[in-house]
Amino acid sequence: MRLNLIILSILFVLHHNGGAQEIDYKKQIAPILASKCNSCHTAKKKESDKKPKAGLALDTPLGIRSGGVLEVGDALSSELYVRVSLPKNAEDLMPPVDDGGPLSSREIELIKKWIDDGARFSSSDAEGLSKLDDSLDARKVLGMPVREPNVDAISHLEGIGATITPVSVALPEYLSIEWISTYHKITDKEIEQTLHLAPNIVELDLSRTKLTNEGLKHVGKLGRLTHLNLSRTGIDDNGIKALSELKSLEWLNLYGTKITDASIPIIAKYRDLKAVYLWGSSVSDEGASSLRKSLPDAKVVRDTDARANRFNDLDEPNRFDF
Amino acid sequence: MPDNTIFNKGDEVSRRQFMIGAARNCLGVSVLPMLGSTVATNETFAATPPMRRGAAKSVIFLNMSGGMSHLDTFDPKPDNDEVQGPTPVIDTSADNVRISGFLPKTASIMRHVTLLRGMQTNQGAHEQGQYLLHRSYPMRGTIVHPALGAWVMRLSGRRNTTIPGFVSIGGSAENATGGFMGAKFGGVPLGSANDGLKDSKRAHSVSESDFNRRLQLADKMNSTFHGKFKQKQIKTYHGLYDEAIKLMTSEDLKAFDLNHEDIKIRDMYGQNGFGQGCLLARRLVEHHVRFVEVSLGGWDTHNDNFVSVESRCQILDSALAGLISDLERRGLLDTTLVALGTEFGRTPDINENTGRDHFPRAFSGLMAGGGVKGGFVYGETDRKAHTVKEGVVTPGMFNATIGHALGLPTERVVTSPSGRPFTIGDEAKPVKEIFA
Numbered sequence: 041m042r043l044n045l046i047i048l049s050i051l052f053v054l055h056h057n058g059g060a061q062e063i064d065y066k067k068q069i070a071p072i073l074a075s076k077c078n079s080c081h082t083a084k085k086k087e088s089d090k091k092p093k094a095g096l097a098l099d100t101p102l103g104i105r106s107g108g109v110l111e112v113g114d115a116l117s118s119e120l121y122v123r124v125s126l127p128k129n130a131e132d133l134m135p136p137v138d139d140g141g142p143l144s145s146r147e148i149e150l151i152k153k154w155i156d157d158g159a160r161f162s163s164s165d166a167e168g169l170s171k172l173d174d175s176l177d178a179r180k181v182l183g184m185p186v187r188e189p190n191v192d193a194i195s196h197l198e199g200i201g202a203t204i205t206p207v208s209v210a211l212p213e214y215l216s217i218e219w220i221s222t223y224h225k226i227t228d229k230e231i232e233q234t235l236h237l238a239p240n241i242v243e244l245d246l247s248r249t250k251l252t253n254e255g256l257k258h259v260g261k262l263g264r265l266t267h268l269n270l271s272r273t274g275i276d277d278n279g280i281k282a283l284s285e286l287k288s289l290e291w292l293n294l295y296g297t298k299i300t301d302a303s304i305p306i307i308a309k310y311r312d313l314k315a316v317y318l319w320g321s322s323v324s325d326e327g328a329s330s331l332r333k334s335l336p337d338a339k340v341v342r343d344t345d346a347r348a349n350r351f352n353d354l355d356e357p358n359r360f361d362f
Numbered sequence: 363m364p365d366n367t368i369f370n371k372g373d374e375v376s377r378r379q380f381m382i383g384a385a386r387n388c389l390g391v392s393v394l395p396m397l398g399s400t401v402a403t404n405e406t407f408a409a410t411p412p413m414r415r416g417a418a419k420s421v422i423f424l425n426m427s428g429g430m431s432h433l434d435t436f437d438p439k440p441d442n443d444e445v446q447g448p449t450p451v452i453d454t455s456a457d458n459v460r461i462s463g464f465l466p467k468t469a470s471i472m473r474h475v476t477l478l479r480g481m482q483t484n485q486g487a488h489e490q491g492q493y494l495l496h497r498s499y500p501m502r503g504t505i506v507h508p509a510l511g512a513w514v515m516r517l518s519g520r521r522n523t524t525i526p527g528f529v530s531i532g533g534s535a536e537n538a539t540g541g542f543m544g545a546k547f548g549g550v551p552l553g554s555a556n557d558g559l560k561d562s563k564r565a566h567s568v569s570e571s572d573f574n575r576r577l578q579l580a581d582k583m584n585s586t587f588h589g590k591f592k593q594k595q596i597k598t599y600h601g602l603y604d605e606a607i608k609l610m611t612s613e614d615l616k617a618f619d620l621n622h623e624d625i626k627i628r629d630m631y632g633q634n635g636f637g638q639g640c641l642l643a644r645r646l647v648e649h650h651v652r653f654v655e656v657s658l659g660g661w662d663t664h665n666d667n668f669v670s671v672e673s674r675c676q677i678l679d680s681a682l683a684g685l686i687s688d689l690e691r692r693g694l695l696d697t698t699l700v701a702l703g704t705e706f707g708r709t710p711d712i713n714e715n716t717g718r719d720h721f722p723r724a725f726s727g728l729m730a731g732g733g734v735k736g737g738f739v740y741g742e743t744d745r746k747a748h749t750v751k752e753g754v755v756t757p758g759m760f761n762a763t764i765g766h767a768l769g770l771p772t773e774r775v776v777t778s779p780s781g782r783p784f785t786i787g788d789e790a791k792p793v794k795e796i797f798a
Contacts, residue, residue, distance in 0.1 A: 094771070094774075095413055095771050095774075106410050106411050107410065108410045108517075108518075108519065203521070205411050206411040207411065207412075207415045207416075208411055208412050208413065208414050208415040208417075208769070209410075209411050209412070209413055210413075210414075211415060212411075214415075218650075220521060220522050220523075220649075220650050221522055221523075221524045221525075221613060221614045221649070221650075223613075224613050269693065271692070271693060291693075291696070293692075293693040295691065295692055295693060315693070315696065317691070317692070317693040319691035319692070320691075341690060341691055341693070343691070
């Protein structure tokens with residue numbers, strides 16, 4: 041290919057650019073955003089139900105990263121840079137002229153360089169992670185204040201394959217953690233690392249991971265969990281016991297696990313439960329019925345509608361396979 | 363297809379072909395030709411969080427192409443033989459909701475479904491109708507509007523960044539267009555569910571260690587080059603390598619392979635293109651693909667309406683009932699919206715060929731899962747199924763409602779390269795009444 045030849049020849053001629061001073065997000069970028077942007081683009085609701093302007097919160101690293109305005113390493117493609125660097129008479133200029141815009145040329149340059157350099161929020165990714173607290177339990181987590189999640193812990197978890205998303209634009213401090221295309225590599229060891237974000241995690245998806253009963257002991261410490269997906273993991277009744285303190289659970293997925301009727305009394309104690317999935321587990325008809333009696337408002341899914349309606353070609357599979 | 367679309371896409375195609383060629387030559391691999399449309403994306407982060415908590419994470423859009431008869435499917439008029447013809451009517455698992463007797467399995471899952479019986483469009487020809495259904499805007503000679511899936515990609519990004527976020531199975535490739543947003547927001551069209559993704563394996567002539575060595579070399583050369591020349595086009599080429607490599611080594615590739623499914627499950631969905639497409643859609647959603655469209659054609663029943671619709675319904679019935687119940691028992695229906703749409707309905711009056719003709723002013727669609735009410739009916743037609751009495755839903759409203767289900771900012775304006783403003787539903791409001 042002709043272009044490859046061109047690339048090659050240029051490469052041999054040119055040298056790599058030496059490392060210049062790295063921009064510090066906390067010292068150099070956050071103050072600009074705080075003074076010029078955050079009066080509108082804030083996740084902190086002043087009135088009830090108020091959402092950040094354009095659904096974009098620029099006062100937290102998560103808000104910035106998840107707002108769709110950042111193309112890491114490419115300021116010219118990042119709305120965060122493009123919108124502040126427009127000419128003064130441009131309609132789309134941010135901040136608007138009435139609201140203190142435009143930024144100074146130095147501020148604009150800092151934002152550009154920070155994005156081009158990789159838009160890092162902390163100087164070193166895994167550094168600064170506190171040691172895991174051995175005495176952590178669900179009740180202790182519930183007593184902790186909910187504040188902006190630790191950026192270092194987020195970087196660390198993302199580094200081991202987690203996908204971390206705020207549950208909504210207006211709730212940046214409440215997190216959902218999933219292992220989207222890394223699930224097959226995730227063991228109890230990685231799962232334990234979620235404890236670094238224990239006060240912030242409300243949704244956890246461990247479906248198809250290599251989670252064992254041992255790993256469930258860590259999960260049992262995440263006292264704020266409302267949604268927990270354990271489907272198609274190797275856990276059984278012995279593991280479920282470790283979850284007895286998760287009193288806020290509203291949604292629990294146990295399909296394709298080995299749990300039996302022995303776990304029903306523990307599940308029946310989740311008074312806020314709205315849905316529990318038991319298809320393909322070893323829970324019996326009787327077990328499901330008794331759970332429905334204990335939790336009359338919860339949806340207990342064990343069978344398909346079609347089976348209940350006697351369409352016999354809608355049947356259970358012989359195996360689960362992806 | 364109008365000629366201008368080909369010319370509008372001239373640049374896109376040649377660039378894509380170039381990139382595919384570049385990867386083949388550079389790395390000794392052939393990159394899935396249909397994947398060219400996604401390789402330009404460069405998303406470091408996961409999808410944007412939703413506007414509200416508990417929003418759906420994925421959409422399965424079932425496209426009934428050709429114009430599905432509303433009377434013979436979801437809006438029967440059992441008390442009016444004149445328009446109903448011989449189509450039987452049955453009770454469902456939802457109280458007071460009756461549908462066509464051609465859909466007995468679907469009847470069993472109606473308690474999960476909101477029926478939209480007030481669908482209405484202003485397009486009476488197939489191509490224009492399908493265009494409006496997919497894109498919320500009427501067809502124009504001067505612009506190519508993006509398909510709904512491209513809007514979803516644009517407003518929220520992919521959740522699984524190793525595989526495409528927008529896949530369209532079995533329909534026209536037009537259904538997957540990124541339009542003026544560009545190919546990077548477009549979808550991957552798959553001809554048939556059984557084919558899976560092609561060319562996504564390492565060529566046998568290249569050993570794994572050779573392959574890795576080539577990658578490292580390419581990487582090294584590239585990073586030096588990128589450090590010096592930060593041009594967007596060059597980045598796009600880099601994106602190609604990243605995507606192609608991710609795909610070849612990805613556990614997620616299994617999502618595209620239906621051979622991993624139990625035969626009983628394959629039978630449940632129906633051993634036909636649409637049924638297997640719906641099964642593939644479920645697998646893709648399990649792998650966090652955001653937008654999957656599956657098309658079922660053959661609804662253009664000008665002749666022998668009752669025989670033809672019954673045979674279409676057999677295919678639809680197993681696939682739809684199988685899909686909804688399979689999603690439900692896996693706990694996926696809470697976060698997956700299933701939406702069924704068509705370009706228009708068919709005349710209540712039966713023509714001389716025992717057929718029904720095009721009828722844009724009243725027809726039906728449905729939505730299920732993703733937070734919508736179950737066993738609910740929105741909209742009503744008169745006793746002839748001829749006029750919408752209340753609850754009108756236009757294609758724009760339909761698409762805005764899908765956007766709302768996903769927690770997207772449905773009022774967000776996206777500007778075309780020529781500077782014109784567009785929204786996901788052509789400024790239509792979502793139908794919030796159908797959400798629980």
